Amino acid sequence: MVRNRSRAALRGDNITQVRRRNRAMILELVLREPGTCRRDIVHKTGLTAAAVSDITRELINEGLVTEEAMEDRKVGRNPVGLAIVKDAALAIGGLVHRDHVVVGLSNLAGQIVFSRQMSADCASVEAAQSALVDLAKVAATYADDVGRPIVGMGVSIPGMVVPETGSVRYSSILDWQDVKLAERLQRNIFYPIVIDNDVRGMALARYWFQDQSHEQFVMVYVGRGIACCSLRNGSIWAGNSGAAGQIGHSILDPNGPKCACGQHGCFEAMVSDKRLVDMTAEAVQNGAISSIGLDELLAGRVDMDRIYAAIEDGDEAARAAYRTLSRYLGIGLSNLIKIYDPQAVIVAGDIFRASKFATDLMKKEMRSHFLSEQASPDILVDENPALPLLGSATLALDRLVFRPEVTTDGTP
DSSP: OOOOOOHHHHOOOOHHHHHHHHHHHHHHHHHHSTTEEHHHHHHHHOOOHHHHHHHHHHHHHTTSEEEEEOOOOSSSOOOEEEEEOTTSOEEEEEEEOSSEEEEEEEOTTSOEEEEEEEEOOTTSHHHHHHHHHHHHHHHHHHHHHTTOOEEEEEEEESSEEETTTTEEEEETTTTEEEEOHHHHHTTTOOSOEEEEEHHHHHHHHHHHHSOOOOSEEEEEEESSSEEEEEEETTEEEOOSSSOTTOGGGSBSOTTSOBOTTSOBSBHHHHHSHHHHHHHHHHHHHTTOOOSSOHHHHHHTOOOHHHHHHHHHHTOHHHHHHHHHHHHHHHHHHHHHHHHHOOSEEEEEOHHHHHOHHHHHHHHHHHHTTOOTTSOOOEEEEEOOTTHHHHHHHHHHHIIIIIOOSOOEESOO
């Protein structure tokens, strides 16, 4: 007899949870298929006509959904279509980088209608908090000027986050540990606040606002660090403690460079922007030709866009560096495929938007490590530069509007 099963695993759904799930299902269908009618919703969801009518009436009364006339039919009654009222409300998104903060507003259709950026040394929690508060006030003023209510604010953090408490457990990029960010922000921001990992926000933005042909995918972001999020039918796999997806601190080479976390050879240390700059400098020192000066590289004064452009333009040193980096990237990402077995891997990052060479080589290196016995997933690149900011706002939209319940799951 099995005796160690958790109580949570035995817990059923009450009527409120079932209604929330049905509401989310209907809202998602209307969002993805504007003009869909109640009859189609009944057919596609399996819900009763009475349940669909009741929930759609609730969404209309809340101002989230509107009715619209369908094309005239020669025979029979014309069905009434339903559509999202995209400007019914706005969500604030806040994105915290090491050296600046970005805040924007998204409507219910995932369109960024406003954004502002402020420089800040976000290694200081107080500096990041101040920038978020100041920019949120600017965003609120804009929303007030255009007559749109704000439903809440989502804040994305690169690191381990506990969404239920709004706390940042650890971020090597920001050098934060045990920061009660939501509690701090609520002193000056009087909207509901949702705090989560930045890549989870990006995955949710892809789920809600992109046409989906995959029920399960892994979202990966590569930049100053690297992290991932596994999402199945819109539900995030957060792991037992909420730290799932922190692949940046999985070790690829124990003899590799030291990571900010103190370990050696972490995935993040092997494929980050900083590592790319360091390896480009090493290639120049070893005799490779580059359009970028060695002094600039050694001093770290090179804008990453120049490195990405150099890779795409065939710069000898930059390409040599990226070839080495891409081998580790391919190994690490192929390991994800073996662990998660996804239908698709969606990779985002400035380097892949800037360089087709970098994208093609990354895909080639990934495929070289696939198991022949395992189904090969689609490898996609998200080229939306606003995805990280949209992801921040989507954290609020997902939790407060689309599915007003916790959407992380401790089991795959």
